Amino acid sequence: MSGNEISRILPAHITPRILDLLKCADGVILAGSYAVGRNISNSDVDIVIFSKKINYIYCESMCETGRNFQFIFFPYYKTPYALIKDAFNGKGIYASMFKEGRIIKDTPNKILTRMQRYMRSCQEHRNKCEDLALIHRISNALEGLNADIPEIEKLYIASEILLNTSKLLTHSYTVDGKHNARNIISDESDTEFIESYRTFVATHDATTFIRDIDSILLKFGGRQTKYTTGWVYTFPHSDNLTVFFPSHVLDSRILECIHSIENICQGCYSYVFYIGKNQAMEEGVFLFLFTPEKNMSEIIDRLNDYSSLHAGDHMKQSIRMTFPYKTFFHEGIIFGGRDNFYSFIPHFRDIWHCFSNLIENNPDQKNHAAKILSTLLLYESAKVIGTPQCKEVATELFHKLILDAADPNGLYNMLQIDDYRKGALKLYSEVYEKNLSTYRETIQGIINGEIVEIGRIRNRISRLYKLVHEIDAGASAIPDIFDSPNKHTILWMNVLDHLMSIFQLTPTEKFGIVYNFSRYIQEYDI
CATH class of the missing domain: 3.30.460.10 (Beta Polymerase, domain 2)
Structure with a gap:
């Protein structure tokens, strides 16, 4: 244009x-x-x-x-x-x-x-857990209006109640006051609580305002003072929770802590993945727990007891954790919906445990093992879906990850990125050419099955790929809003990306692996 x-x-x-x-x-x-x-x-x-x-x-x-x-x-x-x-x-x-x-x-x-x-x-999805968090905040604030505190504090508390109640009624969880006011009007919501708020401001009598807010909360089950804080998404409504460690590396201390939590949560499917900077979730190590059978409230009680018991030791080791962690990950959005995601979880669990055992036996080889296994992922992908589609998947991954390699800290704007992108590609090209013979040996070792430590994980990866391949693309919840119109390509790409996260790789390290393999399959027929 x-x-x-x-x-x-x-x-x-x-x-x-x-x-x-x-x-x-x-x-x-x-x-x-x-x-x-x-x-x-x-x-x-x-x-x-x-x-x-x-x-x-x-x-x-x-x-x-x-x-x-x-x-x-x-x-x-x-x-x-x-x-x-x-x-x-x-x-x-x-x-x-x-x-x-x-x-x-x-x-x-x-x-x-x-x-x-x-x-x-899209139909607008009311987020039950955001509702729960809002109800919790409103409930606590209502107690404040009945407390013996200065009137100025009550005015501020009432204004918070007004805003949070508006968010609850219109499920506008992320917008500001001005836009919430517009949503209240356009949704034709019950606005009696706004009039009673005005009355409270004029008279300092909160009786009618509290009554109107309680009337609204009754439609959502009444006041809520248990279970939740603003961080909760998945508990107590679902069959999973996420434990978050705000650390840039999975070290032996955190790994020991993760194993303790896995033992506490016996019977749950569990696996660990790492998210780098500037991604959909915060940077850190995540432990995902899933159970269709266990009582989640019982599990959270055990985790709270564990946290209280070991808080001092963990603080000495600079270990911090948050559970449950606020995230939409449990919706399986990147995998085309919950049904797909839940079918993948046993495979993710098995692959994580294989990797966990491997790095425990060879802690100094963790990064090397992760890169070998990620190369194996791409090689097995080419075997299962064929080199042409594998090239398409690798291309999509390449474009998705290149900016993380050029701009790992998320600091640069669109006018600067071009230079950094060219510089990053030049660097990766030089490293590839310098280590090409070693890379060929790695690929050949994978082909011949000579790398003993990856043997246990190979079959699990193949089974997961076959499961993904059998998913009906037409029935997948992945929408047609990606660069590639092929839903299987996008699904493969997201599974590959997530598996490399299970191997604790940063976005920059992922790009290096994808870059090397992309260069390789352009020049050699696997």
């Missing part, structure tokens, strides 16, 4: 400097009030910038011709995951941009159009 076409569609306040930015983008969406025709004289102009040269979602503001512009930058290869996650979280803030936005410039494969179609077709 030319600059003149963009100028004609966008508001008249667009300047040449902004046009230059828009023309550099892979896609552009006009969002906010201007997109839906509700703008007023002082409205911001909200513009979504969609680009392959971005590694994380961020915002920038600019004032041009007396008008405030808000630019929301979305990374091309990570946006699908952000949107799917948002679709499971009520009225998500990203969802509204894509639902109501006006596409000004799309990619050649119409990915923004497909994303918009998907978001408009």
Whole structure:
């Protein structure tokens, strides 16, 4: 789309400097009030910038011709995951941009159009665990209104109750007060509690306000003071929980702690994975526990007892943990839904335990073993799905991971990324050429089964790949919003990525493995 076409569609306040930015983008969406025709004289102009040269979602503001512009930058290869996650979280803030936005410039494969179609077709999911957390906060705050505290504190408490109750009624968990007010009006929700809030502010008598809030809470089961904090997502509603260790490495101390928790949770499926910087979850080591049979409240009690008993020892060793951990991981979003994910869990568990035993026996070889096993993943993938599709999967992984290799800390903007990308590729190319003979020997060792320590894990990987291959792509919950239209390719890619996380690899290390294998299969027929 030319600059003149963009100028004609966008508001008249667009300047040449902004046009230059828009023309550099892979896609552009006009969002906010201007997109839906509700703008007023002082409205911001909200513009979504969609680009392959971005590694994380961020915002920038600019004032041009007396008008405030808000630019929301979305990374091309990570946006699908952000949107799917948002679709499971009520009225998500990203969802509204894509639902109501006006596409000004799309990619050649119409990915923004497909994303918009998907978001408009999604039913809003009320998040029960977010509801539970809100009810818990509202319940505690109501107690404060009855306490013997200064009136100014009660006013602030009442304002928090007002905001959280609005979020609860409209399931707008992530938006601010202004947008919650709009949602309350557009949803035609019961607004008596707003009037009673005004009465409380005027009279300092909270009786009617408390009564109205309690009436609303009754629709959700009444006040809630047990089980939950703002961190809880999966407990007590489901059959799983996640333990989080905010550490950048799985060392012997954390591994010992993980084994203790696994022993406490006998009968659960358990496995461990690592998430690096700037990903969908916080950086750290995660222990996932799943049980269709055990009582989750009993397990959480055991974990709390364990934490209390060993808190001092863990603090001395700088071990911190949080359980349950707030995440949508349990929804199996990246695997096409819970059914797929739950069928993968036994295989993830077996692969983790094989790797865990391997690194316990050879702690100094952990990183080397992880890289060998990840190369095995790609090799087995080529055997099961064939080299052509494996190349497609590797290409998708390459594009997904390259920016993490170029920008591991998520610091650089779209104008800087190109140079860093070229520099990263030059470095990886030099390392590959320098170590090509060693890499060939590694591949040959995998082919011949000469690397003894990976023998136990090979069959488990093959079984998992066959399970993935048998999944009906048409029935998969993976939406058509990815760069590749092949759902099996996206599913394979996400499983591969997650298995490398089980091997505790950082995004940068993953890219190195994918880069080497991509170079290899281009030059050699496996």
